[in-house]
Amino acid sequence: TPAAGLEGELLYVGAGGEADYADKDARGKIVLAELSYSPPRPEKTRIATANGAIGLILVNWGDDDNPSVPQGTVKPVWGNPTVDNLHLMPNLPAVGIPRLHGVPLRELCKQGTVRARIVSDADRLWKTLHQPHAHLGAGLGNHFLLLADHMDSWGGGATDNTSGNAVTLEVARVLADHKSELRRDIQVAFWQAHENGIMEGSTWFVDHYWDEIDQGQIGYINIDSPGMKHATRYEATLSPEFWTMHEEVMPAALGYVTAPKRLEKTGDQSFFGVGVPAISGRMEFSKELLERWHGAILGPWYQSVDDTMEVADKEVLAQDIRISTAYAWTLATRPVLPYDFRPNARILRETLAGYAKVADDTLGLAATIDLAKTFEQKAAAVYDRATALQRRFETGAAGGAQDDEAEAVNDAMRQISRTVIPVLGSVVGRYGQDTYGLSALKRWIPALAQVDQLAGKDPLSGDHQLWWGKLVRERNRVTDAVRTLNDLAAAIAE
Structure with a gap:
């Protein structure tokens, strides 16, 4: 802002998502929004900018008397900007305030016109950062599992993410002690610029090591x-091909199981485009506590100076370590990769069918749905063959032709992941990075999330043609991908 600050009328917009601006005029106003991941701060900023706001105030979560001041970035661009997306870098002044102060402001907005002044100062610059990255040197081939967490923090950083650094180091130590038993290598990375830049470190890693990742991760x-x-309780978000593995591994590690949840493109999930299946989980708060804390999934102390050792718990951390080690051990030692594409196939078919109901017939989704139904059948056959092959290893058979068979099945399944993950979870596709928290990413096959724009429009009208030109190309991309999935699955199942 200018040195004297920025003044304007204050407009309360709830969570700050797209629907929250319905029937509201934010032009020339400072908007007041609740801190949350629905949507995350960068998407709140993008949406506020698109609606003509001149400033953004974010009210911290937690109890209504929570005095913690939230820090954090509001940059929508995932990773370093390029010449193609530099225009998406935010120019909207944004500040965070304690809930203790934000709730009274919100109530004042409900009573009538409120004016506010915000004063903010922020840097935008290029820096060279050092990012630790190690190889354990296990296994015989070029295949590897990546363990990673971010090493930078806002505020105190005890649970975000010093505790994560501790888990990664401990899991890596255990795996190193059993290096000779691992079939695949382990790589470890500690991401830089997760917090103050939005995923620069993990995005750089994907761009820089693309060939190695694509061929071996x-x-x-x-x-x-x-x-x-x-x-x-531990809650896990995973790529769908890991859901079955989760339901097997978690009871053995923790003595109970929670239903697997959809992995969303949030913290350092920079591998959606290249199509690497991923896991991100943690011990989480009870529903009752989250309701009291207004959805503070990372605690009222999140990204503040109050994130100190007093809000960390060693017994809770031990459970995070156990389940993370169990996931890593399974992925690093199983002769046949524990992928199950039946959930992916079901999601693909159901989502396409849902889109077909709200679109019109001009997109030709019926043919895509037929291909998806075929893939659902073939995905079941792939699972059956992979499971049978794994059981042969478990009964003592190994070596020679069986190892070669497992390698061939694993390579083909890896290619299925490379194809299905960007279709189910990305708008920009294989070689780009969607902006942080993009609203369309809340839906499967997000590139087709706007098919309802065709409904009710005259197919010969300009409005219909504008949307059809965009959406039919996405339909073609998805259709080609599903056709490839069928070819890959058939090669395994036959």
Whole structure:
């Protein structure tokens, strides 16, 4: 802002998502929004800018008397900007305030016109950062599992993410002690510029090591904010091909199981485009506590100076370590990769069918749906063959032709992941990075999320043609991908 600050009328917009601006005029106003991941701060900023706001105030979560001041970035661009997306860099002044102060402001907005002045100062510059990256040197081929977490923090950083650094180091130590038993190598990275830049470190890693990742990476375990005080149950978000593995591994590691959840493109999930299946989980708070804390999934102390050792819990952290080690051990030692594409195939078919109901017939989704139905059948056959092959190893058979068969099946399944993940989870596709928290990413096959724009429009009208030209190309991309999935699956199942 200018040195004297920026003044304007204050407009309360709830969570600050696209729907929250309905029937509201934010032009020339400072908007007041709740801190949350629905949507995350960068998407709140993008949406506020698109609606003509001149400033953004974010009210911290937690109890209504929470005095913690939230820090953090509001940059939508994922990774370093390029000449193509530099225009998306934010120019909207944004500040965070304690909930203790934000709730009274919100109530004043409900009573009538409120004016506010914000004063903010921020840097935008290029820096060279040092990012630790190690190879364990296990296994015989070029296949590897990546363990990673971010090493930078706002505020105190005890649970975000010093505790994550501890989990990664401990899991790596255990795997190193059993290096000779691993079939695949382990790589470890500590991401830079996760917080103050938005995923520059992990994005640079994907861009820089693309060939190695594409040809050899079999999974990614991202560890962020484990060991939080008051957390009671482990919850995992995973790529769908890992859901079955999760339901097998978690009971053995923790003595109970929670339903797997959809992995969203948030903290350092920079591998959606290249198509690497991933896991991100942590011990989480009870539903009752989250309701009291207004959705503070990372604690009222999140990204503030109050994130100190007093809000970390060693017993909780031990559970995060156990399950993370169990995931890593399974992925690094199983002769046949524990992928199950039946959930992916079901999601693909159901999502396409749902889109077909709200679009019109001009896109030709019926043919895509037929291909998806075929893939669903073939995905079941792939699972059956992979499971049978794994059981042969478990009964003692190994070596020679069986090892070669497992390698061929694993390579083909890895190619299925490379194809299906960007279709189910990305708008920009294989070689780009979607902006942080992009609203369309809340839906599967997000490139087709706007098919409802065709409904009710005259197919010969300009409005219909504008949307059809965009959406039919996405339909073609998805259709080609599903056709490739069928070819890959058939090669395994036959």
